[in-house]
Amino acid sequence: MVESNRYNPAEIETYWYKQWEQSGCFHPEEYSGIPYVIVIPPPNITGYLHIGHALNNTIQDILIRWKKMSGFNTLWVPGTDHAGIATQNVVERELMKQGLTREKLGREKFLEQVWLWREKYGNRIIEQLKRLGAACDWQRLCFTMDENFSLAVSTVFVRLFEKGLIYRGTRIINWCPRCTTALSDEEVEYKEENGELFYLRYPLEDGGFIIVATTRPETMLGDTAVAVNPSDKRYKHVIGKKIRLPFVNRLIPVIEDQQVEIEFGTGAVKVTPSHDPADYNIGKRHNLPSVTVMDEKGRMNENAGEFAGLDRFECRKKIVEALKNHNLIEKIEPYTHRVGHCYRCHTVIEPYISKQWFVKMKELAQPAIDVVMKGELKFYPERWTKNYLNWLNNIEDWCISRQIWWGHRIPVWYCENENCPPIASIQIPLSCPQCGSKNLTQDEDVLDTWFSSWLWPFAVFKWPKKTKDLEYFYPTSTLVTAQEILFFWVARMVMAGFEFMGEKPFSAVYIHGTVRDETGRKMSKSLGNAIDPLEIIDKAGADALRFGLISLTAFGQDVFLPDKFYVKGRNFLNKIWNSFRYLEMVLEKNNCRKVEIKNVETFSRNLQLAEKWILAVLNQKVKHITECLESFRFNEAAESLYEFFWHQYCDWYIEMTKRFPENDPYLVSNVIPVLVYVMAKSLQLLHPFIPFITEELWNRMKKFTDISERFIVESVWPDYSNIFNFDDAIEKMEQIKKIVVEIRDVKTTFKIPVTRKLEASYYGIPELISDEQRQMIEFLSNTTFSPEEKSASISDKNRLVRTWKDGYFSLRVEGILDISVEREKLLNEKNKILKIFEQTEKKLSSMDFVKRAPEQVIEKTKKLRDELEYELKKIEKNLQLLTGE
């Protein structure tokens, strides 16, 4: 063998990916057959491939490759998301290094910079997906800011606007003072924080105090009331009285509101309609004025009097100080509470009153609820259904305007005449339909990025154009995603699918787990706990990464990745590689030119036991693997294949075939074809999981087989076949394996190297009667067997006897045997089995059990009892033989 005995993935992976891409084998052009379609959850253009992407895309790749091999016309549409806020932040940071800001540049120049950045880095993650092996159709690569996609976005906006489902309104929304934009409710992340609860003494106009509790004393400057619960007796006497608000000297009333909790704090709450969503509601109910005390950057504004100009947190300190000086703080308690943060920059969110665009969601949500209720759209695992429905049933309107520049500009124009209604239009309107004025200005804001991604499953096919792609590939089949974007994205896609296509966007949603580190935290760069998948690809190859990831990730379960998780995959690849080298060697030694594996008939006649056995086991695997894939149990499939290939095919079958001399007729006519056939089928079954090595080896097989497909992914997925239904062969082989293990065990017990050939004789062992079986046992246990006529005699220093069924075998050993080792071992074994035996006996002697348990179980238990009994007898006998007792 010239080639390395270690598998080196680097070159092979690069080579094959290029071949796949150039051949266009992932690019369906025909609109025939049954389509199987996946749209990728589009990663951000700012993104790097992280381990979560690796898992997400490996799963999609497995599905696509398996379905393609199963005869579907498969399509996996890739693409990226423009990620408005995230991308704008990244580019702004770049600019900052040059001392520039977007304001200095101006909108147009700034957007030029973003596009430049996008050209340069926006496809970084796409290239990384290729390294993972993703079978995407790159010719259909899509970007949410493509011309077509933008058309889809404005079309959707205008349609919803005209339908009255989009409106503009002044409301309290989530505001990020760092990104200076509004956010939707979903874009706020709540984190538990250790803060303080301040008890403030608010002076009543006519003397005395009322004490209110707050976590945000700086907002007091915007207070317009103090509220108490109407049934709170403590405060009955102050209702309607006025409070002189410190620092700003405003007179504010004490009011009653049901919403106030009597139990919390002092039972009296300060009301700041401008800076708290709950207070906003109280304000609305009582017609309270709103006083905004901060600007868009989170700094105190002119309404904050002496505190104007201070940052909100700075102001908090200052105001607490000032309150203390005026003896207006009753007490301060430590307090943990949940604080909202911007999901893009993690700045503390400020509830803020502003004019924004909203989508009315209730009506849109209904079909998305119905389709799941009817079972026409299913979640795997099923439990997500509840989360999904719960969110949709309690849905709030969606704030879609963002005060940033990067994104789809809101397709609305305002007439110079303020009395004219806003004009929503796909094209730039030339004049105001109301007054005819040509002086129109477009809304400054852009749309939430998710307002484009919710159109993904049909916009990728160029909707609203009526394309062939759209007609044939929509609706898609399976969506593979993580739980984090169930609301952000999945639910909204379902709504959009019904609203604009009149049909669900996919019928199955597989939600996989989140990859976490060993402490249970999400892997993320900022935490510094991330495993970089690219590093692993460099080190061990994408196949190793994929295999490790998949075999550790159970159905919908989160996974804590240990840092060496890829080792299993790496070692497995090496095993496959070397077993293949062995095959090549055997073929060469036996001058095999062409093995016909396509026509099973050619080699499946007159098979001996071992060949029947491995084919039968393979046959069972084929069925099992397919079932696993159908139910998203990828880890089980991967594990099962691993076990079969390594521990059945390599450990036993290949080893067995080594007993034949070169050019043995049966070896050439049957064994080698079976070896090659099982290899080929295994490669196919493994291909969705580890595409690169299987492609390489598949192609190498063309030299000596009738394999002709260009790529393994174009071959046909193995099918269960009745021809290989050799159940009895499986049973017989298990017996043979047992004898071999028994003999090896004797060798190990006495520290005899496996390599040392032992002479042995036997009596009354049925497995040793057939030539084939005897040869296998002799070969695998490295012994020579000759029959004995008489019954067993006692073990002695040169001979060790072990019973087997009604017979025995005895091994001749040179040198001294330490009988005590064997004795101890047997005694231990005996104790262990005795316990289980007694349990089983007890079970069987119980009337209840015999009466109520199903027949099968009773049979099984009896069989177990008999087996244990036999084992015990065997050990007893072995002990006797050993000691002569």
Next chain:
RNA sequence: AGGCGGUUAGCUCAGUCGGCAAGAGCGCUUCCCUUACAAGGAAGAGGUCGUGGGUUCGAUUCCCUCACCGCCUACCA
């Protein structure tokens, strides 16, 4: 506060309909560089399946309690 998930070998995880003598990989012990593979081979050790109840002939599996870990929803300032 509610909902969901988890708790199985030293570590990371499997375990479908209740019927196992409870599995894997890594790690560990002993022996072996046997011409496919030391990223390997052979033989092993290691678990009262988080706690306490219940249902059942039988529970790691189903039900309830509690404990701890994690996640997701929620306007208690």
